[in-house]
Amino acid sequence: MPSVLGLLEAREKKIREEVARLREEAERLQAALGEAEHALQRLVDARATVAEVLAQPPSAVADPVRSAVAGAVVPHWIDGMRASVLAPGYQRIVTVLRSEAGREGMRCQQLAAALGLEVIPAKIEGVRSKAKRLVERGWAVQVRPGVFTALAASAG
Template identity: 30%
Template sequence: MSGVQDPSTWLLDRIDARETALTCETEHVQAQIDELTAKLSELGQAIEHLRITRKTLLALAEEPEPASPSPVLPDHPAYQQILAAFAEVGQPMRARDLCQVLDLPIARTNTENIRAKLKRLVSRGILVETEPGLFTPPRP
């Protein structure tokens, strides 16, 4: 009986082998579970970010536009005369045209002074320069 193994040893060896195989398989499955759990967490976080983004965009879309402050007209009465002339004529004008409407002599100094005032009104958002030298009130 030298080549024959004891049946109890043989069974224990088989149990040990099976336990080792199951332990390896358990570790492999646990690694897969950990990987899938991490992936699930990443996906959940991405979904939550999209929900927050959607909620923020919808909230922003519902907010009224902040009112821009009204442009401040310079104190000098010439500016009121200029705006009154634009309201009366109802079309874009050049500095020379405005001198004629305001009954100013067509002289270089008058034209340059009016042009400077028109540029100042443009810088304050009261008028717009649609092309070089052509001024008009902005459209609402």
């Protein structure tokens, strides 16, 4: 026949294990609750910001397509605009295209080499992407497929 103390010790051990398991579960739930509350607060803040912006009259919102907005990498070229408004990588491309070597037009491989980049497909494609963006925004022209030069009007 088991002793009363032995039975109590076994029961105490079982309850201690249950308490430890429940504490771990409570900690896990507390962490999940904190994450959910954080996500909820971000959504509430976002909704409030959107409501604030939508409450402004339409005239208060600038035309983002044609203006040189801070942070815009390649704004649309406007008469008198200087290349200094461009991000440094784009400024370098425009400078090379305006140079004597770029006047007749340059292929992206030549342009990459003139920029001091490694002439590998990844770098050439990066230059091609930037050159095409300069064409789209009026800073350069594509004189033949794959051949770019600076726009004469933007040479200032």
